[in-house]
Amino acid sequence: MSYAIVYSSRTGNTALLAKTIREILGEEACVYFGPPDAQALAAQTVYAGFWTDRGTCDEEMARFLQSLTDQAVFLFGTAGFGGAPAYYGQILERVQANLKESVRLAGTYMCQGQMPQAVRTRYEGMEDSPRRTAMLSNFDRALGHPDAGDLERLRQAVTR
Incomplete structure (x- = not known):
């Protein structure tokens, strides 16, 4: 069975997931690995990775x-x-809305990814409030993600 791994990664988080999937599946049946490109359409299965942009995938991936x-x-x-499966589910529903009915969903996986320091700096500049505190706390929890546990859960999702 041929496969392609197509991904969009702004900070390297999704690229790490893509590389991990390629390690899991091996390179023999891989017909394409990289950013969105028509070459990937030749594959029987497409592993499509995205970073979350306003609650869905970025426009190029869409x-x-x-x-x-x-x-x-x-x-x-x-x-x-991250941390809330319901939030990930909402994102995945929005992303799935880009698929035609003829496309079969083979599986999904999402995890938290660390954000650039510029995001924390922006949060620090916000007016002190419970929302600001929550955003800073989430930023700090995201540091180091995807981590080894995230990659193991990805491995389990891909091999199911």
């Missing part, structure tokens, strides 16, 4: 997902805010 026709797709992604 366009790519809309171009899929009859492949199986495994969606994986990272989000700066």
Whole structure:
């Protein structure tokens, strides 16, 4: 079975997940690895990775997902805010809305990803409030993610 790994990664978090999937599956049946590109459409299964942009995938990945026709797709992604499976579920629903009915969803995986220091600096500049405190706390919890536990859970999701 041929596969492609297509990913969009702004900070390297989703790229780490993509590289881990390639290690899990091996390179023999991999027909494409990289950013969204029509070359990936030749694969029977597409592993499509994204970073979360305003509660969904970025526009480039959305366009790519809309171009899929009859492949199986495994969606994986990272989000700066994490810890709540319901939140990840909402993101995945929005991302799945880009898929045609003929595309079969083979699986999903999401985890928290660390954010750039500029985000923390922006949060620190906000007016003191419970929201600011929560955002700073989440930023600090995200440091180091995806971590070894995240990658093991990804491995389990891919090999199911």
